[in-house]
Amino acid sequence: MTDARLRHGRASLALSFFVQGVAFALLVTRIPAIQDRYGISDGLLPVFLAAVPILAGVGSVVTEKVVARVRPRVVLRWAQPVVLLALLGVGAGSEVWEAALALGVFGLSVGALDASMNMMGVSLQRAYGRSIMLGFHAAYSLGGIAGASMAWAGAHWDLSLLVSYLPVVVVLLPVAFIGSRWYVEGKQEEELQQGEARGKAGSVSFKLLMPLCLVMCFAYIGDSTVSNWSAKYLQDVLGSSEQLSTVPYNVYMVTTLLGRAVGDFGVRRFGAVAVVRSGSVLAAAGFGVVAVAGGAWVGMLGFTMLGLGLCVIVPQTFAAAGRMFPGASDTAIARLNIFNYVGFLVGSPLVGALGDAWSYRGAMLVPMVLVLATLVYAKSFGAEPARYGGGHERPRTVDVG
DSSP, X not given: OHHHHHHHXXXXXXXXXXXXXXXXXXXXXXHHHHHHHHTOOTTTHHHHHHHHHHHHHHHHHHHHHHTTTSOHHHHHHHHHHHHHHHHXXXXXXXXXXXXXXXXXXXXXXXXXXXXXXXXXHHHHHXXXXXXXXXXHHHHHHHHHHHHHHHHHHHHXXXXXXXXXXXXXXXXXXXXXXXHGGGOEEEOOHHHHHOGGGTTOGGGSOHHHHHHHHHHHHHHHHHHHHHHHHHHHIIIIISOOOXXXXXXXXXXXXXXXXXXXXXXXXXXXXXXXXXXXXXXXXHHHXXXXXXXXXXXXXXXXXXXXXXXXXXXXXXXXXXXXXXXXXXXXXXXXXXXXXXXXXXXXXXXXXXXXXXHHHTXXXXXXXXXXXXXXXXXXXXXXXXXXXXXXXXXXXXXXOEEEO
16 A cells, blocks of 8 residues: 555656646747747846746745645645746736736746655655656656647747647646645654654754755756757857757757656666766766867767766755755755756856857856766765665655645
8 A cells, every 4th residue: 555655656746747847848948939928128038037046946945944834745736736827827918017927926936846846756765765766857857848849839830828828737737736636755764753853944954965055056057058058059159050959959858858767777776976977977078079069960969968967967966965864855955956046047147158258169168067076076975775775675654645
């Protein structure tokens, strides 16, 4: 019975990751359409784009406080519908203030959603006794591909934002909400013995958490570099056609999905430290290939390497935080999640500024060095097979909603 509940909880959480991937991709891939719909100027657009991750960071901080009183599954159950409704609001409005309100709600709820999803993922991984975290993020990548494909179809057929978003929300909102009935959290031994430990600020040492925060930030600087600059780089620097310049991000997303789909097996076999080190080296090599590429196809190879390398780092960073602070993993993950948005905020402007002031080839070396710096902090990820008994530990007590 416990095993069945865990399987159902795992499937329902993977569904939530998938839905979030769809929603986020539908937003970010239709930014030009959003700008046109609301008449947002080029000068004002960066303010709107920066506000979303900033508010998401606020949402993550608030979630840290909320989960001291209610379980993360409750936060996730209600945050996900709000995200989808906020997405619909972005497509339904007509005034700039309506866009600002909808994007603000989207940002705050995304922060709560990201934090609570990863809290539950870490808790379930502990209950399973083996690495499953990469599988959840693979579901997110799959959702991102689906969302980007739907956004492409909407743009191709010249559909309005509301027409593009409404069917998705109508289908996914009830599916996600019904699926939330099967959410499961693996109770931590320390929580069972000391319930007051959860959510207590003093139980998380920021000094110990900082290496993981830096790794998270570096990974998202790399990710935002690909998201925001791959098309421009291929077209302006490597001389590709406009059509071909759209391919690297799709390739990146597909390789991210493939890497995460098999990544858990690598963690179980070789341990988190080895997987993170290998991913960091591969991602850094990918940036290096992109920087020295003489043509578009070599550049594409570099972006493929990037996807396979970067994809393992973020899920394992959340998992490592859970292992580092087993009695207060919710607090640790909420704080770590903030650096997701810090990296996203820093990455794109950093590469853009360096590209304009120096060269875009040279700018690619900066995220390369930052991702490579993950090797310095790799020991913080711990030896997962040893900590989890090589994947043979029996699941612990579960808290079922």
